[in-house]
Amino acid sequence: MSHARVNSLAGYGFEVPDTEVARRFYEAFGLEPKAHGEALALGCADVAAPSVLLLQGAPGAAKCLHHLSFFVDAADLPASWWLPLPAEQRVLEVTHAVAVAAGEAPSFAQAWRTGQCVAAAGTLLGWNGGAPFHTPYADCTLVMPSLRQARQGVTIVRLARAAVQHATG
Numbered sequence: 605m606s607h608a609r610v611n612s613l614a615g616y617g618f619e620v621p622d623t624e625v626a627r628r629f630y631e632a633f634g635l636e637p638k639a640h641g642e643a644l645a646l647g648c649a650d651v652a653a654p655s656v657l658l659l660q661g662a663p664g665a666a667k668c669l670h671h672l673s674f675f676v677d678a679a680d681l682p683a684s685w686w687l688p689l690p691a692e693q694r695v696l697e698v699t700h701a702v703a704v705a706a707g708e709a710p711s712f713a714q715a716w717r718t719g720q721c722v723a724a725a726g727t728l729l730g731w732n733g734g735a736p737f738h739t740p741y742a743d744c745t746l747v748m749p750s751l752r753q754a755r756q757g758v759t760i761v762r763l764a765r766a767a768v769q770h771a772t773g
């Protein structure tokens with residue numbers, strides 16, 4: 605088959621000029637937007653992935669469509685669209701979630717990115733509520749580090765370690 609048949613809409617994203625205004629707007633309707641990395645996520649009960657993402661756009665710009673995602677049947681996709689499976693797949697166990705503490709605004713020691721593995725235990729990750737926080741163990745993987753939604757109680761980074769290695773194929 606030369607094309608994939610779309611089964612349904614999986615989700616979409618909007619760029620908005622101010623995610624804090626968007627959060628308050630949706631909360632006024634009884635929805636609970638959640639921080640999702642650099643975005644706000646609006647989801648449905650019993651659905652793991654968020655249906656709608658609200659991303660920070662340029663200040664003063666109009667709201668615009670950022671992306672659409674669709675469900676398709678794997679059998680409808682051309683073989684050339686598939687990447688080969690890696691020899692191993694790493695499974696991570698999240699052991700810590702660092703939430704914004706009362707006091708000074710949080711900051712990171714450097715521009716961390718999701719999936720980054722920090723080799724040494726005790727490496728300074730940043731400051732939270734005026735106190736430094738560090739990697740609790742060696743080979744600590746950072747999951748979705750973000751200060752964009754930083755207000756008390758919101759998670760700014762999750763810390764994970766390799767749980768198991770699985771051979772694929």
